[in-house]
Amino acid sequence: MKIKTVLLLLIFSGLVFSQTKIEIKNAWIRPAAKGANSALFFTIVNNGTKSDTLTAAESKLADIVAVHETYKKDNDKMGMREVEFVAVAAKSKIEFKPGGLHVMLIDAQKDFKIGDQLNAVLKFKHAGKIKVKAVVQDMPLVSGMKH
Numbered sequence: 001m002k003i004k005t006v007l008l009l010l011i012f013s014g015l016v017f018s019q020t021k022i023e024i025k026n027a028w029i030r031p032a033a034k035g036a037n038s039a040l041f042f043t044i045v046n047n048g049t050k051s052d053t054l055t056a057a058e059s060k061l062a063d064i065v066a067v068h069e070t071y072k073k074d075n076d077k078m079g080m081r082e083v084e085f086v087a088v089a090a091k092s093k094i095e096f097k098p099g100g101l102h103v104m105l106i107d108a109q110k111d112f113k114i115g116d117q118l119n120a121v122l123k124f125k126h127a128g129k130i131k132v133k134a135v136v137q138d139m140p141l142v143s144g145m146k147h
Ligand SMILES: [Cu+2]
Pocket: 068, 069, 080, 081, 102, 103, 104
């Protein structure tokens, strides 16, 4: 009887939460002058019971918009490279932050001034396009660093 109840609950919750529930939190952009490079950071929260995948980022803010990761090169220097996708497991979150994942904005189409609210779009395999409003600032909204 108990097993039946559990199964019913699983089926029920499966129906209710079958869609991915992606939320973008704490989005911010580094200040930049027109023509310079900048980056967009945020936290992807997946409240759903299915994994989803970030497949692209779009914005009119920059000539080239790409999902990047920071990595350590052989010579111990840090480099950046494009990533094709970022998987977000069910019930998890991924933080895009300086020194890690970020959305690279190459050749800013205007000045990004501190306090400005700027728009971008993140594309997910299941959740589709999600609009992101990011504030321009020097520091993360919520620091991921704990000393
Ligand atoms: Cu980059």
